[in-house]
Amino acid sequence: MNKIKLALCQMNVVDDKERNLKKATSMIADSVDGNADFIILPEMFNCPYSNDKFIEYGEEEHGSHTLNTISKLAKANSVYILAGSIPEREGDRLYNTSYLFDKTGDIIAKHRKMHLFDIDVKDRITFKESDVLTAGDEFTVVDTDFGKIGIGICYDVRFVELARIMAEKGALALFYPGAFNQTTGPAHWELLFRSRALDNQVFCIGVAPALNLDASYHSYGHSIVANPWGEVIAQAGEKEELIICEIDLDEIKKVREEIPVLKNKRKDLYEVIPK
Numbered sequence: 043m044n045k046i047k048l049a050l051c052q053m054n055v056v057d058d059k060e061r062n063l064k065k066a067t068s069m070i071a072d073s074v075d076g077n078a079d080f081i082i083l084p085e086m087f088n089c090p091y092s093n094d095k096f097i098e099y100g101e102e103e104h105g106s107h108t109l110n111t112i113s114k115l116a117k118a119n120s121v122y123i124l125a126g127s128i129p130e131r132e133g134d135r136l137y138n139t140s141y142l143f144d145k146t147g148d149i150i151a152k153h154r155k156m157h158l159f160d161i162d163v164k165d166r167i168t169f170k171e172s173d174v175l176t177a178g179d180e181f182t183v184v185d186t187d188f189g190k191i192g193i194g195i196c197y198d199v200r201f202v203e204l205a206r207i208m209a210e211k212g213a214l215a216l217f218y219p220g221a222f223n224q225t226t227g228p229a230h231w232e233l234l235f236r237s238r239a240l241d242n243q244v245f246c247i248g249v250a251p252a253l254n255l256d257a258s259y260h261s262y263g264h265s266i267v268a269n270p271w272g273e274v275i276a277q278a279g280e281k282e283e284l285i286i287c288e289i290d291l292d293e294i295k296k297v298r299e300e301i302p303v304l305k306n307k308r309k310d311l312y313e314v315i316p317k
Contacts, residue, residue: 044292046188046215049073049081050285052254055090059099062088063111069284072120076286082249082278083112083126084265085196086138091251091259093174096138100131109141110147118149122186126219126249127155127195134241135176140219150186154178155195156204166225169259173285181316183211189291196220199234199248202241207316209242209304212290214291216246224253226296227262232274240272242292243297243304246290253280270297 051069055062066083085091088108089099108128116123122142130139138155156178158171181204182193192208194214199205199218206219208216216238220256222231231248239246246268251261263280269288276287298304 045288045290046189047077047079047286047288048267049076049078050081050086050246050247050249050267050276050278050287051081051266052250052252052263052283053084053087054254055084055087055257055261056254056291057090057095057257059088059108063108067111067115070115070119070121070123072284073209073286074121078121078286080122080124080186082124082217082219082247084249084251084261085127085140085221086129087219088127088128090257091221091261092257096129096136096174101138102131103139104151110142113143113147113149116143116145118146124193124217124219125226129175130154136174137174137178137274138171138195139178140182140193142193144186150302151182151184151193153182153193153195154180155198155199156180157197157201159197161226167223174216176185181207183208183213189214192216194218196222198231199246200240202238203314205238205242205246206314209244210314214244214294215289216242216244218246218248220248220250221259222250222262222264224260224262227264229264232265232266235266235268236272236274239270241270241303243270243294243301245269245291245294252282270294287309
């Protein structure tokens with residue numbers, strides 16, 4: 043299957059897990075009504091983006107109410123669902139983790155955010171995920187009915203090596219549930235997704251929460267799909283929005299034949315090698 047109908051669920055996330063799950067359920071239902079094959083939720087879709095809330099909302103994978111809810115929806119509707127990310131608890135550690143469910147409701151991949159969002163933009167925004175979160179250390183590329191896909195989370199998109207490794211492992215589309223803010227979003231969000239798509243001649247998809255002015259962290263929104271030519275083919279605004287967008291994976295082969303960047307790399311001089 044070369045065409046995928048994506049559904050980008052830019053949902054409004056509030057300080058109430060049950061309300062967030064009801065909203066996710068509603069947007070998934072609307073996505074199914076739109077004949078989506080692959081549904082994507084935002085980073086931290088079940089809780090506010092805040093270190094104290096990560097601790098409060100943390101769930102263990104086994105027995106997770108959030109994951110059980112998404113699993114049932116994937117199975118009932120026979121669709122893939124990339125469950126953005128949730129605060130995943132394992133022992134005394136907490137991770138920012140994304141789960142991919144297949145059409146039978148099984149978890150077929152999980153990605154723990156590799157690069158923690160520790161920034162300090164003078165007089166504008168300071169955030170330090172590492173105060174409560176632990177970084178993941180595994181590359182996440184998984185087989186689907188549509189071919190291989192790669193998964194990162196938010197800040198991971200800034201690291202060119204990660205995207206290149208996933209592409210070299212065969213990923214045709216890179217998915218980054220994310221939550222850029224009102225400082226970094228306008229400056230870098232679109233640029234980064236277009237760049238990672240262009241660098242690796244793949245589709246690159248970002249799905250964010252909607253802007254919630256009542257929250258302590260103000261998401262930029264602007265969920266996005268960029269194609270292998272580096273063009274934006276779909277993008278939301280700041281408010282809650284569902285985008286359904288079809289991508290054609292045959293475009294990848296066409297672009298790579300026209301401008302064979304990956305083929306023309308000087309492997310005799312340099313190489314990105316995962317440990």
